[in-house]
Amino acid sequence: MQPLETRGHLLTEQVNSNSLNLDQLSAIELVELFNCEDAKTITAIADAKLSLAEAIDRTALSLRQGGRLFYVGAGTSGRLGVLDAAECPPTFCTPPDLVQGIIAGGASALVRSSEGLEDRADDGAAAIAHHHITQLDVVVGIAAGGTTPYVHGALRAARQRGATTIFIACVPIEQVSADVDVNIRLLVGAEVVAGSTRLKAGTVTKLALNILSTSVMVKLGKVYGNRMIDVAVTNQKLHDRALGILQDLTDLSREEAGFLLERSGRSVKLALLMHWTGLEKAESDRLLADHQGNLRQAVSSHGA
Known part of the structure; x- marks a missing residue:
């Protein structure tokens, strides 16, 4: 110095x-x-x-x-x-x-x-x-x-x-x-x-x-494509963003995306995994944990 x-x-x-x-x-x-x-x-x-x-x-x-x-x-x-x-x-x-x-x-x-x-x-x-x-x-x-x-x-x-x-x-x-x-x-x-x-x-x-x-x-798997799938849904703006991500990456309506988001515990990443694999929240949680939170790897391993 x-x-x-x-x-x-x-x-x-x-x-x-x-x-x-x-x-x-x-x-x-x-x-x-x-x-x-x-x-x-x-x-x-x-x-x-x-x-x-x-x-x-x-x-x-x-x-x-x-x-x-x-x-x-x-x-x-x-x-x-x-x-x-x-x-x-x-x-x-x-x-x-x-x-x-x-x-x-x-x-x-x-x-x-x-x-x-x-x-x-x-x-x-x-x-x-x-x-x-x-x-x-x-x-x-x-x-x-x-x-x-x-x-x-x-x-x-x-x-x-x-x-x-x-x-x-x-x-x-x-x-x-x-x-x-x-x-x-x-x-x-x-x-x-x-x-x-x-x-x-x-x-x-x-x-x-x-x-x-x-x-x-x-x-660290916090992004899927270029979407912030680990966004914290803590206010209206972020809630709207979460719904938008779900709608963009799936064929869900806004109402369906909202229902899925709540079922997932307001986790966009978990909601996507549940939708693409048909697994429930607990099973999806375990699958994500097995892949250190990486959504793409978790989905691929399930064959979805």
Whole structure:
């Protein structure tokens, strides 16, 4: 990790030559500039595809074996990790402890700036101990500039416990190294406002987390085709979505789909298995369990 006094050379701290006259631009010119700069996030994801794919495979393997996924960060990076973790239960019906976000300063840091806490490496290590990280778990450290002591402290502690470690940063490895299993570097260049990594760096990090968590859930059987068959039916919008999925994938009317959904205990995945195999709920539950929740494998094994 780079000492504080030498961080000025980092890619995320550089001055963007395309925005030197930022304070003189009209509103439409500002939009055009941001749009042009934000386009670089797509290229950065493409350039990091191999490391992202490795992170997906490693994480899916760990979770399949009973592990958990943790995001660790401070400031914007921490908030993005917490956001991605919070969206997994409603989207994929995962238990709240399967994907968790750890942010320097705790819950209050989500709405109030607490960036001073990011300099405490020991706090990062303590968070790993607090969550009882084991060799089955995956810890993703997120630090746009790559130097956040809190994140590095957490990653070191996680590695000592045998966990799989992944690092996401927006600076080249030669600027900031990290002793981890998977290094994901999202190089979007200097920010429109120099050093403001909530901009392109934040955007590309959100893209990467979307890809990581969603792809892992796909590999865990949470998706059939491109339908979120493990959606948690917890409000009217999600209830309508569940019925729509059932109707799209079967020949059922809305009323019939609703009846089947209730018989299944409001599980789209179970409802589909019951419909396609003719099995009742208890039998379908057992068949799904035999195939680790993978609907396609369960249906295939039954010959449906």
